[in-house]
Amino acid sequence: MALVLTEEQSMLRDSARGLISDKAPVSHLRQLRDAKDATGFSRELWKAFAEMGFAGLLVPEDFGGSGLGCVEAGVVMEKIGRTLMPSPFLSTAVLAASALSRGGSAAQKSLYLPKISDGSLLAALAVDEGAKHRPLQTSLQAKRSGNGFRLNGAKALVVDGHTADLLIVAGRSAGAAGERDGLTLFLVDPKVKGIATERTVMVDSHNAARVTFDNVEVDADHVLGEVDHGYQLLEGVLNIGRGAVASEMVGLADEVFTRTVNYLKERKQFGKPIGEFQALQHRAAQLYIEVEITRAAVLKALQTLDGDFANAGAAVSVAKARAGSTATLAVQEGVQMHGGMGMTDQFDIGFFMKRARVCQELFGDSNFHADQLARAKGY
Template sequence: MPLLLTEEQSMLRDSARGLISDKAPVAHLRHLRDSRDETGFSRELWATFAEMGFAGLLVPEEHGGSGLNAVEAGVVMEEIGRTLMPSPFLSTAVLAASALTRAGSAAQKAEYLPKIADGSLLAALALDEGAKHRPLHTTMQAVRSGNGFRLTGAKAMVVDGHVADLLIVAARSAGSPGERDGLTLFLVDPKAKGVAIERTVMVDAHNAARITFDHVEVDADHVLGEIDGASAILDGVLGLGRGAVASEMVGLSEEVFGRTVAYLKERKQFGKLIGEFQALQHRAAQLYIEIEITRAAVLKALQTLDSDPADAAALVAVAKARAGATATRAVQEGVQMHGGMGMTDQFDIGFFMKRARVCEELFGDSNYHADQLACLRGY
């Protein structure tokens, strides 16, 4: 398959770019940060997102969505990365919509998916528990109680968890931490008795939450998928999520590159434009090459998620690891080539550096995915 967008995907990209660049430039994020906005994103803009069909991008058509796939989600995420737009697109429209579509019962799909598509429901995946992404090391307990389960434990780095109307929670219903079998997903009302949510504003001015579950009762109707069988569901959901975050980092990297090249063409040193210095030209050229190779790797991973998801794990690992390394290089080069100005808060380049660092950790950093790839290759 050619590593190019189709005409329809290009139209989607242009539509998303027009809306996001107009309504959510980096100044939008800066305003939300400086005003200490309680939500951390614009609900009005999210409503516009839903009206344009972006919230229901992955929701099947029978439930009010567009029924599109991973490549299209990546297209929108790349545009989000260009302006660092804070929105619940990743948590709700990608992760939650995918989980419910893959594993939800008919009743669960009918109840939640139309609300995701119209923008009226926000959802969050509560998975990680520590400083690093280790989904199989889940220790949160799900103990059978009456007609359901009792959940006890804590989750960290729950993206958009502070505004979620629905939590998709991974807990261990059998086995020991580190074992693949024994994980179960639960649909939990964040207002349920025993749920405590603490908003954490991350270094990149985006939002996450710490959530504790103190003997939270969940009935059997709120189990998502098979009991003890969540690992297979998470493989697909996280594969899509990692591809989406990798796409965001491609957009972030390209925007930083464009801003840096523009600066090289206007800043003068010793009576010359600094872009005329060969050393800087070489560094800029190398960064451009890195971004284009990473773009190809990410698009290939997304295409494979759509065409042959069973064989996509290795490509997704490569894409996420490479996107993290490329974004890190892009922001470091960007800050350095901007000189002292690049280190100031009044200059936007620092926002990109902070977001790149968070995206690198989200759903596994480069080391995590290098290890995943080695395991898949039998090492």
């Protein structure tokens, strides 16, 4: 398949660009940060997102969505990356919608997916428990109790967890940490007895949460997928999330490149624009090449998720690893070429550096995915 967008995908890109650039420039994030907004994103803007159909991109048409694919979700995520727009699109429209669509029962889909599509329900995926992304190390205990399970443990870096109306929780119902068998996914109401949620504003002014579970009762109807065999579903959902975050980093890196080139044309030293200095031209050219190669790798991963989902892991790992290193290079070069002022809060470039750092860690950094790829290839 050609590594270009179709006409319909290009129209979606233009539609997303118009809304996001107009309603959520970087100044929108700055305003939310400075006001110490309790939600961390604009619910009014999320409503507009839903009205334009973005919240239901990955929701099947039978449940009020558009029934589109990962490429389309990546198109929107790339535009989000360009303005650093804080929104529950990743947590709700990408991760939760994918988990319910792929693993939910008919009753679960009918209950939750229409609400995700119309923007009335926010959800979050609770997987990681430590400082790094290690889904197989899940140790939150899910012990059988009556007609269901009792959950005990804690989750960290739950993206948008403090505003979620629904938590999708990975728990260990059998086996030991590090084993694939024994993982089960649960649909949990964050307002039930025994759950404590602590909002953690990240360095990039986006939202996450720590969630603790103290003898939380969950009945069998709230199991998502198969008991003890949830790893395959979880890994598939994580791969969709990884592709989405990689797309966001492409948009972020490309925006930093554009801003930096414009600065090189405007900033003068020794009576001429610094963009005329060959050393800076070479660095800018190299960054452009890296961004374009990464864009192709990410689009390939998204196309593979849509066309050959079961075998998309390697392509996703390549995309996420490369997007992480490219975004890191972009923000480092951007800050350096802006000079000392690049480190000040007055310039937006620092916001991009902080967001790149968080995106690098989300769902596995470059080292994690290089290791995943090596293991898959038998090294």
